[in-house]
Amino acid sequence: MEGKLNISEKVVDDLTIRQRRNHILGICPVCGCRDANFNKVKGVWRCWHCPSSGFIVDEEGKSVYTVSEVETPLFDIPEIRKLYSSLADKFHESLTSEALTYLKGRGLTEDTINNFKLGFCSTDFYDEYSSGVAEDSGIVYQSYPVLSNRIIIPYFFENEVTDLRGRILDCITYKKNTPTYLSLAGNHKSRGAEFLFNHDIIGKSDRVIITEGEFKALLAIQYGFPIVATPGVFAWNKEWSKLFKGKEVILAADNENKSGLRSPAYLMTKLLKKEIPQLKVAVLFKTFKQEKVDIDSLIINSGVKSFENAVDGAMDSTRWLWLQERKGYGG
Numbered sequence: 298m299e300g301k302l303n304i305s306e307k308v309v310d311d312l313t314i315r316q317r318r319n320h321i322l323g324i325c326p327v328c329g330c331r332d333a334n335f336n337k338v339k340g341v342w343r344c345w346h347c348p349s350s351g352f353i354v355d356e357e358g359k360s361v362y363t364v365s366e367v368e369t370p371l372f373d374i375p376e377i378r379k380l381y382s383s384l385a386d387k388f389h390e391s392l393t394s395e396a397l398t399y400l401k402g403r404g405l406t407e408d409t410i411n412n413f414k415l416g417f418c419s420t421d422f423y424d425e426y427s428s429g430v431a432e433d434s435g436i437v438y439q440s441y442p443v444l445s446n447r448i449i450i451p452y453f454f455e456n457e458v459t460d461l462r463g464r465i466l467d468c469i470t471y472k473k474n475t476p477t478y479l480s481l482a483g484n485h486k487s488r489g490a491e492f493l494f495n496h497d498i499i500g501k502s503d504r505v506i507i508t509e510g511e512f513k514a515l516l517a518i519q520y521g522f523p524i525v526a527t528p529g530v531f532a533w534n535k536e537w538s539k540l541f542k543g544k545e546v547i548l549a550a551d552n553e554n555k556s557g558l559r560s561p562a563y564l565m566t567k568l569l570k571k572e573i574p575q576l577k578v579a580v581l582f583k584t585f586k587q588e589k590v591d592i593d594s595l596i597i598n599s600g601v602k603s604f605e606n607a608v609d610g611a612m613d614s615t616r617w618l619w620l621q622e623r624k625g626y627g628g
Contacts, residue, residue, distance in 0.1 A: 301351040302326060304342065309335045309353055311559055314474075322474075325349060328485070329529020331476040348484050372433040374489035380425050380434050381451070381458040387423060388416025388449040388461075395468050396448050403512055404597050409519045416449040418442070418463065434488055435481030436461075443482050446471070450511045452494055460490035462511065462528055478510075480528060493537060494526040504545040506579070506608060509565060513549075513592040520601045522608070524549070530561045531568065538572035546573050547611045549604075552581040553589035557624030566621075570614050577611035579604075 304326055312323040314331055325333035327349035335342040335353060343350035392410075396417040400410050409415075423442075431437040436444070447463030463479045465471055485491065493499070494511045495518060502523035508514055514526035527533055548569060550562035557563065562578075570576050582603060583590040596604050 302349060303351045303354050305354055306337065307558075308564070309337065309342070311561075311564060324529075324531075326531035327529075328480050329532050330479060331474065346480070346482065372487050372489070373430055376428075376430045377434040377488050378457050378459060380428055380430055380436065381461055384418075384423060384425050384436065385414050385416060385449065385451040385458045385461065387425075388418050389414040390416070391419055391421075392417050393419075396466060399448065399466055399468075403593055404516050404519070405512075406519060409515060413453075413515060414451050414458075416451075417466070418444040418447050418449050420445050433483070435483040438482035444479065447479065450494070452490065452492055452496070454492045454496050459492050460485070460488075464512075478528070491534060491536070494528070496525060498523045498525060499540050499544075502544075504547070505541060506547045506549050507569070508549045508592055509551070509561070510591070516593040516596055517549075517604065520596065520604075522604070530565045533565075533568055533572070535572060538569075541573050544575075545577070546575060547577045547579050547608055548614070549579040549581065549592055549608065551589055551591040552583045557621050560621065563618070563621045566614055566618055570618065576614040578614050578617040579607040579611045580617075581607050 308326065309321065309323065312326060312333065312335070314322045314324065319336065319338070321335040321337070322331070323333050323335055324331055325344040325346060328344060328347040330344065330346040332346045333342060333344040337353055340353045341350070342353055389411075392415070397410070400415060405415075425431060426437050426442055428434075436442065444461065444463035446466065446469055448466055450462045450464065451458045452460035452462070461481060465475060465477055481488070481490070494514055499505055504523055506517065506522055506524040508517070508524060508526050509530050511526050511528070514524045517524045548566055550565050552562065553560065555561075566576070566578055581590045581592070581595050582599070592604060595607070
């Protein structure tokens with residue numbers, strides 16, 4: 298069964314990138330891409346990158362799930378993962394000096410880069426693009442390789458590559474409005490990509506930190522923190538929640554100038570709190586001169602101890618939400 302997500306008008310406002318003639322271009326609340334279309338007049342939305350869609354409702358700040366009777370396609374997941382693994386190796390071997398400079402600039406060591414097989418997808422044609430499962434895997438969409446000219450981040454589960462994500466490289470010129478991060482095309486469930494980044498750590502630690510964004514998690518992992526990452530603020534799979542039962546769970550979201558009910562941190566905390574009642578929130582210290590602080594900028598600029606203190610002093614999420622709600626929508 299394929300889920301549909303109904304979202305409120307206020308959520309649409311938070312996801313908006315820009316207004317268009319008859320609709321709004323925004324961030325998909327499911328896959329996190331920047332290719333979702335919202336039509337408030339008709340009261341519907343859909344993503345052009347993944348098969349997500351739904352209604353726009355007028356409930357104040359609430360998101361509700363309904364079910365649509367659409368069968369999830371059945372793909373050959375073992376073959377898809379073989380393809381991902383083969384490409385991950387080739388992408389890793391194809392790391393350019395520019396890509397390495399970018400990765401090291403984010404504080405990553407060569408060991409981390411190698412251990413997680415970070416790579417670069419050039420514009421070369423790879424034999425895997427002709428595979429019988431290339432379209433099913435999302436590597437190719439309408440005969441076009443989805444992740445070309447991007448740094449590649451493989452997702453692993455029990456030593457298998459279950460997914461690939463791409464990030465633009467700052468020294469390359471892309472088309473206007475190209476999304477910074479991009480997932481593979483198609484339905485993630487159909488292709489077996491149902492895991493968090495660094496998913497295996499959940500079964501190995503009684504304390505698990507959750508963040509949004511793979512690079513933030515990578516730097517924290519490098520310093521020994523038990524952390525997982527979602528590919529986007531709204532990309533939480535409700536099935537993951539049961540994995541955290543009985544664990545100490547801490548959300549380390551970005552601390553930015555957009556605070557209160559409009560902040561991504563508030564929206565993510567509100568979403569996870571419903572699924573993980575024991576959730577805590579790590580407050581990342583931000584000076585008045587900084588517009589935003591995330592895990593990697595905190596560690597790089599203030600030291601790993603600063604992040605450790607934020608995690609150890611994490612606040613009960615109910616109280617944190619209350620403090621944000623007091624700020625309202627004013628910032």
